Amino acid sequence: MNQNTRLKQVETTATNREFYDLFRPIIPSMDLTGKIAQVISALTEAVTVWFIMQSELAGMTKAVSIALSIIAVILVVAVLELGGRKFLQVLTRALVWKRLQNFWYKVLFGIVAAMTIGLGIISFNLSTNGIHHTFTSKATLNSIEIDHTRLNQEYQTRIDRVDNRFAQDLQLLEDSHLRTVESLDKQYDAKANEALLKAESYEQKARKGANWASSQAKKHKATAAALTTAKTNKLATLNEKHSQRIAAWKTSRQKAIDKEQNRLDNNIANANVVQTKKADSQLKVANFWGGLFSGLVGFTIILAFFCIITVEVFRRGSGITIEYEEIEKHPSTLELLWKGVSAKASNALRRQAEKLVASPQGIPQRTIGFQPTVTPNFTNEIESSFSEE
Numbered sequence: 104m105n106q107n108t109r110l111k112q113v114e115t116t117a118t119n120r121e122f123y124d125l126f127r128p129i130i131p132s133m134d135l136t137g138k139i140a141q142v143i144s145a146l147t148e149a150v151t152v153w154f155i156m157q158s159e160l161a162g163m164t165k166a167v168s169i170a171l172s173i174i175a176v177i178l179v180v181a182v183l184e185l186g187g188r189k190f191l192q193v194l195t196r197a198l199v200w201k202r203l204q205n206f207w208y209k210v211l212f213g214i215v216a217a218m219t220i221g222l223g224i225i226s227f228n229l230s231t232n233g234i235h236h237t238f239t240s241k242a243t244l245n246s247i248e249i250d251h252t253r254l255n256q257e258y259q260t261r262i263d264r265v266d267n268r269f270a271q272d273l274q275l276l277e278d279s280h281l282r283t284v285e286s287l288d289k290q291y292d293a294k295a296n297e298a299l300l301k302a303e304s305y306e307q308k309a310r311k312g313a314n315w316a317s318s319q320a321k322k323h324k325a326t327a328a329a330l331t332t333a334k335t336n337k338l339a340t341l342n343e344k345h346s347q348r349i350a351a352w353k354t355s356r357q358k359a360i361d362k363e364q365n366r367l368d369n370n371i372a373n374a375n376v377v378q379t380k381k382a383d384s385q386l387k388v389a390n391f392w393g394g395l396f397s398g399l400v401g402f403t404i405i406l407a408f409f410c411i412i413t414v415e416v417f418r419r420g421s422g423i424t425i426e427y428e429e430i431e432k433h434p435s436t437l438e439l440l441w442k443g444v445s446a447k448a449s450n451a452l453r454r455q456a457e458k459l460v461a462s463p464q465g466i467p468q469r470t471i472g473f474q475p476t477v478t479p480n481f482t483n484e485i486e487s488s489f490s491e492e
Contacts, residue, residue: 110427118422130417137410140403144230145184147400149176151233183226188411190219195415196425227404231397238393239386251371258367265363269356276352280345284338291334298327 117123156172163171194216196202203209305320418425434442 109430111430113426113428114418115422115424115426119420123421123423126417126420130414133410133417134414137407137414140407140410141184141188143400143403144226144407145180147230147234148183148226149180150237151229152176152179154233154237179229183222183229187219187222187226188407190215190222191408191411192415194219195412196419199416199419200424223404223408227401230404231401234400235390235393235397238389238396251374254367254370254374257370258363261363261366262360265356265359269352269359273349273352276345276348280341280348283341287334287337287341291330291337295327295330295334298323298330302327 152175153172156175157168160168160171194212197208197212203212302320302323305316305323308316309320417423
């Protein structure tokens with residue numbers, strides 16, 4: 104089995120014991136503080152990356168979006184935190200130990216420094232902006248989403264009441280008008296019919312020779328015609344008054360609807376004012392807490408950088424150097440188990456492949472006639488002839 108090697112970091116003994124004894128008590132706490140600050144930075148970065156990925160992958164299935172978001176969080180946090188820490192350690196050691204001896208040292212130092220600055224800026228922006236956005240996004244949504252469902256339902260209820268009331272009023276107007284028209288028709292028709300009957304009676308008398316009866320018949324006919332004309336005029340006057348009442352009814356109904364609409368508009372305007380003030384207050388509070396926590400996170404990131412630098416400065420002041428040794432890397436139990444299972448599976452597949460290769464490629468065919476056990480050739484033909492002699 105092949106043996107792997109890994110790098111082991113070894114610290115040499117301190118040469119400046121006075122400096123070492125003075126600052127050694129705080130260095131473990133400083134190192135732990137830096138690591139905790141990096142954990143805080145990593146968590147805030149993970150939250151920000153998670154929300155970004157979930158927002159951008161909203162159209163995909165839930166399983167795919169969650170899987171891609173987890174992969175993105177792991178990769179981004181690993182690059183920013185692990186890479187940034189190692190890069191900053193190397194840069195600090197190069198400076199405090201004055202390792203920039205030639206051109207190539209300086210070139211590589213510049214490349215690593217540029218990468219470290221980029222990682223630091225990205226980490227700072229992701230953490231601080233993500234925390235601030237987390238606090239303010241909900242307050243911003245509350246200021247945009249204003250629900251007027253209750254006000255609209257109340258307005259519709261009032262409109263229904265107005266419609267019912269004015270529909271009843273209209274029905275009363277129509278019924279009253281119809282009763283008046285019917286009464287007028289009956290009244291004038293009765294009088295006209297009475298006059299026509301009298302005229303008919305006088306005409307019969309005139310036909311029997313009473314000359315004076317003709318004038319009376321004409322008189323009663325004129326009375327019937329006058330009653331018909333009067334009825335027509337009365338009906339026209341009634342219809343005109345009815346039309347005026349209908350117009351007044353329409354005007355009153357429209358005024359009632361406009362009143363309810365104005366009431367709804369005023370209620371919505373007042374609700375918008377209240378909601379806007381409430382949203383402004385919530386946004387102000389969210390900005391305060393978002394700024395406070397983003398500032399705290401930003402300080403922890405800077406604190407992590409200073410803690411890493413401080414530990415390296417302590418090593419330099421104490422005369423402690425960092426050396427790397429290659430040591431044998433023993434595989435873990437799980438790794439050994441995996442290799443054993445893989446080897447078993449590989450051997451089984453290999454045996455199956457070898458069996459397939461060794462198997463005959465075709466099925467022998469039956470032949471008709473005599474088949475010699477030995478294939479004839481020049482040598483066995485000669486030996487056969489000598490044996491016969």
